[in-house]
Amino acid sequence: GQNIDQPTEMTATEGAIVQINCTYQTSGFNGLFWYQQHAGEAPTFLSYNVLDGLEEKGRFSSFLSRSKGYSYLLLKELQMKDSASYLCAVRDSSTDKLIFGTGTRLQVFP
Amino acid sequence: GEEVAQTPKHLVRGEGQKAKLYCAPIKGHSYVFWYQQVLKNEFKFLISFQNENVFDETGMPKERFSAKCLPNSPCSLEIQATKLEDSAVYFCASSQSIGRGYGYTFGSGTRLTVV
Numbered sequence: 525g526q527n528i529d530q531p532t533e534m535t536a537t538e539g540a541i542v543q544i545n546c547t548y549q550t551s552g553f554n555g556l557f558w559y560q561q562h563a564g565e566a567p568t569f570l571s572y573n574v575l576d577g578l579e580e581k582g583r584f585s586s587f588l589s590r591s592k593g594y595s596y597l598l599l600k601e602l603q604m605k606d607s608a609s610y611l612c613a614v615r616d617s618s619t620d621k622l623i624f625g626t627g628t629r630l631q632v633f634p
Numbered sequence: 635g636e637e638v639a640q641t642p643k644h645l646v647r648g649e650g651q652k653a654k655l656y657c658a659p660i661k662g663h664s665y666v667f668w669y670q671q672v673l674k675n676e677f678k679f680l681i682s683f684q685n686e687n688v689f690d691e692t693g694m695p696k697e698r699f700s701a702k703c704l705p706n707s708p709c710s711l712e713i714q715a716t717k718l719e720d721s722a723v724y725f726c727a728s729s730q731s732i733g734r735g736y737g738y739t740f741g742s743g744t745r746l747t748v749v
Binding site for chain 1: 638667669676677679682689690692725732736737738739740741742743
C-alpha cells in the first residue's frame with residue numbers, strides 16, 4: 525500500500541529551529557519532495573532527496589533515510605513568513621505519481 | 635511561459651451544473667497532472683497526461699469527470715453535474731519528465747464551490 529505520515533500541526537517561536545518528520549510506505553521509491561504551501565496558494569518546491577543523507581539549502585535542510593522510510597525537513601532561524609503548510613511527497617516509481625502526505629501546518633509565533 | 639496558468643481562480647456552480655477548469659502547462663513540459671485538494675490539505679490524484687495522451691487516469695471518478703489536453707490549447711478538466719462534495723481546490727501541475735529528479739510545478743489552483 526501507499527502511506528505517508530506527517531504530524532498535523534506544529535508550533536514554534538520566531539528565531540527557533542523546527543524539524544518536521546515524514547514517514548512513508550510506497551510500492552516503489554523515486555525520490556522525496558518537500559513543498560511549502562501558504563493558505564490559498566500553490567505549493568512551491570523546497571527540496572528533493574533521492575539518496576540517503578542531508579541536503580542543505582540556506583535556512584532549510586532535508587534528510588532522507590531510505591531504509592527507514594523516513595525524512596525530515598529542518599527549518600532554522602524561523603521567520604513569521606515560514607508559517608505555512610509543509611507537504612511531504614514521494615514519487616512512487618511503480619506508478620510515476622507524486623503521492624502526498626496530508627501536510628503539516630506550522631505556526632510561527634513572535 | 636515559466637508558470638503553470640490555471641483559470642478561473644474561483645468558480646461557483648449550483649449542484650447539477652457543469653464546471654470546466656483550464657490549465658496551461660509550462661512550455662516544454664510534457665506531463666500534466668490534476669490534483670484535487672479538499673479540507674485538511676489532502677491531495678488526491680485525479681489524472682495525468684503525457685502530451686495529449688492520458689498517462690494515468692486511476693484517480694478519476696469517470697462517471698462525471700473528464701479531462702483533455704489537446705495540441706495548442708490549454709488542458710481542461712470538466713465536471714458534469716457537480717455535487718456538493720466536488721467543492722475543493724483543483725491544482726494542475728506540469729513536469730518536464732517523470733522519474734528520478736523531476737518534480738512538479740504547480741499552478742495557483744481553481745477553487746470550485748458547489749452550492
